Amino acid sequence: MTVEMEQETAKELITYKLSNISKLIDSILSKWNQSSIEELLEKAKTGELLEAEMDAISLKQLHADQQRLNKLLNSIEKN
Numbered sequence: 001m002t003v004e005m006e007q008e009t010a011k012e013l014i015t016y017k018l019s020n021i022s023k024l025i026d027s028i029l030s031k032w033n034q035s036s037i038e039e040l041l042e043k044a045k046t047g048e049l050l051e052a053e054m055d056a057i058s059l060k061q062l063h064a065d066q067q068r069l070n071k072l073l074n075s076i077e078k079n
Helices: 007-031 037-046 053-078
Strands: none
Touching: 007 037, 007 053, 037 053
């Protein structure tokens, strides 16, 4: 499906979504007192952080979404 919109509107929507994703990522990292995504994922994987598995899954998806949206934003800004 293709939707046409002004470039500035698209940038604003993507920036807003990126801001929300960043807040969610920070919230999860704070909850587990971790400073990086990689650190939390590794500690959840090894069992060092008990019961962090669901947050690690969410964090991994949020990070993937963040990367995808950053690429999209960069491609819009180049045009």
